[in-house]
Amino acid sequence: MKWHCNHIIFSVLYLLTISVFAQQQSENCKDPIEFNINYSKKDAIQNALDIIIEEGVPGVSLAVFSDEGWFMANSGVVNIEKKTPMQSCYLQYLQSIAKTYMAVAVLRLFEQGKINLDNSIAEYLPSSISKRLPQSDKISVRMLLNHTSGLAEYNFNPNYVTKLLQEPDHIFKPEDYIEYIYDKPLDFTQGSKYSYRNTNYVLLAIIVNEITGDHKSFIQEFIFKPLELRHTYYPLIMDELGDDQLVSAYWDRHSQGIIENAxxxxxxxxxxxVGDDGIVTTPIEAILFLKGLMEGKLIKExxxxxxxxxxxxKDGSLAYGLGIGYSNIGGNISYGHTGGGIGAGSELRYFPDKNIYMFVGINLGTVTESPLHKGIAPARDKLFKTLLE
Amino acid sequence: MKFKFVIIGLLCSTLHTGYTQGDSGVNYRDFPLIITLQFHSFSMPFKNIKSNFSNIGIGIGTEVSYNRKSRGVQQFHLIWYRNATMGNGLLAYSQATWRPSLGSNVYTELKLGAGYLLSKRPTESFKQKNGEWVSVGKKGKGMFTIPLGLSVGYENELEQTHVSPFASYQFLVLTDYNKSIPVVPQTLIQLGNRIHFKD
Structure with missing residues (x-):
């Protein structure tokens, strides 16, 4: 009988603890913006997100801003092991979307008269770097911004890839990335064509460091602060952030449809x-950035x-501006950027003709091929179709 | 601690070789016991060598000569290594080995062969089944590999047991790692001893 009473007391205490914990979690994860619960496409969008999960993505988070106001939807989990449901408050990896932020920083310096977009990068880079880059006196800042520099890609270098995977704790300094392409010939004559290169944006970060002292502080001061982005982080410092705010990242290492926590x-x-990646944020704050940019809150018209x-x-289709991509999705023009990493993927887009902003983030790697991607690609297309029709 | 014990064992077996007979080309005994310490890395050759020493393994092997002389042999090895970042591995391989003498009982080796690596994943992995994520542990993947090696060793033949300590550097080309990176490099630094027991 005594055992029975103790058992009941412990069970009640356990349930109370669980309920308090769940309440804390839910309070911590309250949506920071009031969204339109009557959004016209909410069921169709939720259905589209659920299909993405069925196709093998652990978790997906979506935010939309349109003439109907804000809408947010999630499906799947932040972390498979803990079965934590995906919610809008979790930080997502922007990956290459960070290039748009970097470009805005450069354009702010352009407006301040501290940089000329058509001057050569040799004028702004430390000579120790520029002398090891071919044609650095002929490559302009603009060519870095719109990926027409012809510079080699640092992350195609097998020494970089193996170092990154074998020694994930290795601290890369901005110059370390550039060292991988030192003295490598240009892939094509500077300015002659478009070819996306992460290297371009690492160099832009180094240039902004040279001008401002620290490009990260500059981005915080001139982008995060005016837009009041309180949940956008650059750099990502895990000791300060803690594990529970950021989505877990999963990777299909061997292209077998089996994913591991990466x-x-x-x-x-x-x-x-730096420059080419490195920002984490919430889906809402990603949209607030792009919206702020398009509405003239960051740079002049x-x-x-x-x-x-x-x-x-090469085929004549429009590709890229200064840190921002051009796409045509199902006949709808979009300005924005995509991002892909070892354990995450994301898209941030503005559809000017429909006045729709959207961000979608998944916690599955997109940079190496997976059989899972086969089903995910049409599921993603369905999401866009639902959103835009 | 165990690691230190193995190193001391390897050194002792080398130092206990009281005298040498010098001529490594005669009276070769097939099927010696080759024991090795392995230091593995996911690296390009001669890069990130420091990282090799974070990933330790052990190996056992043997060899058989083509012509009863030690200059040309076929080696067989079975290796297990621990690599917390890239996943542990079990590697079986065989290499044709050319072993020219450099004089004073010192020899070098050039090795080329083929093998199979069962590489585990570094963390728990999951597969989707009926809408649920099911753990498959650290389920690994088998990959073919071409190991290319370079060694230097010391031939020291006791009256009864011949002992030959050596150091090798192996560069492994692994195929079918994933669909985006079909070929990947790995390296092994090997410290070992070849023990030819009395016939």
Whole structure:
């Protein structure tokens, strides 16, 4: 009988603890913006997100801003092991979307008269770097911004890839990335064509470091602060952030449809990248950034128009502006950027004709091929179709 | 502690070789016991060598000569290594080995062969089944590999037991790692001893 009473007391205490914990979690994870619960496409979008999960993504988080106001939806889990449901408050990896932030920083310096977009990068880079880059006196800042520099890609270098994977705790300094391409010939004549290179944006970070002292502080001061982005982090410092705010990251290492928790390598990789990657944020704050940019809160209208001057691909289609991509999704023009990493993928887009902003983040790696991607790609297309129709 | 014990064992077996006979080309005894310490890394050759020493393994092997002389042999090895970042591995391989003498009982080796690596994942992994994520542990993947090796060793033949300590550097080319990176490099630093027991 005594055992029975103790058992009941313990059970009640356990349930109370669980309920308090769950309440704390839910309070911590309260949506920071009131969203439109009557959003017209909410069921169809939720269904589209659920299909993405069925196709093998652990978790997906979506935020939309349109004429109907804000809408947020999630499906799947933040962490498979703990079965924590995905929610809008979790930080997502922006990956290459960070390039748009970097470009805005450069364009702010352009507006301040501290940088000329058509000057050579040799004028701004430390000579120790510029002398090891071919044609650095002929490559302009603009060519870095719109990926027409012809510089080699640092992350195609097997020494970099193996170092990153074998030694995830290794601290890469900005110059370390560039060392991988020292003295390598240009892939094509500077300015002659568009070819996306992460190297370009690492160099931009180094240039902004040279001008401002620290490009990260500059981005915080001139982008995060005016837009009041309180949940956007650059750099990612895990000791300050803690594990429970950021989505876990999963990777299909061997392209077998089996995923492993690659959070450690993902965090370390993102924590050290500069200019081309390195920002984590919530889906809402990702949209607030793009919205702020398009609404002229970060740069002048004339500078924005400069940013939206598109270079073309070989086939003549519009490709990229200054840190921002051009896409046509199902007949709908979009400005924005995509991002892919070892354990995450994301898209941030503005559809000007429909006045729709959207961010979608998944916690599955997109940089190496997986059989899971086969089903995920049409599921993603269905999401866009639902959103835009 | 165990690691230190193995190293001391390897050194002792080398130092206990009281005198040498010098001519490594005659009276070769097939099927010696080859014991090795392994230091593994996911690296390009001669890069990130420091990282090799974070990932320790052990190996056992033997060899058989082509012509009863030690200059040309076929080696067989079974190796297990621990690599917390890239996943542990079990590697079986065989290499044709050319062993020219450098004089004063010192020899070098050039090795080329083929093998199979069962590489585990570093962390718990999951597969989706009926909408649920099911753990498959650290389920690994088998991959073919071409190991290319370079060694230097010391041939020291006792009256009864010949002992030959050596150090090797192996570069392994692994195929089918994943669909985006079909070929990946790995390296092994090997410290070992070849023990030819009395016939």
């Amino acid at each position: 959070s450690k390598i993902q965090q370390s990789n993102v924590a050290h990248m 004339s500078t924005l128009q400069e940013m939206l001057q598109w270079v073309k691909r």
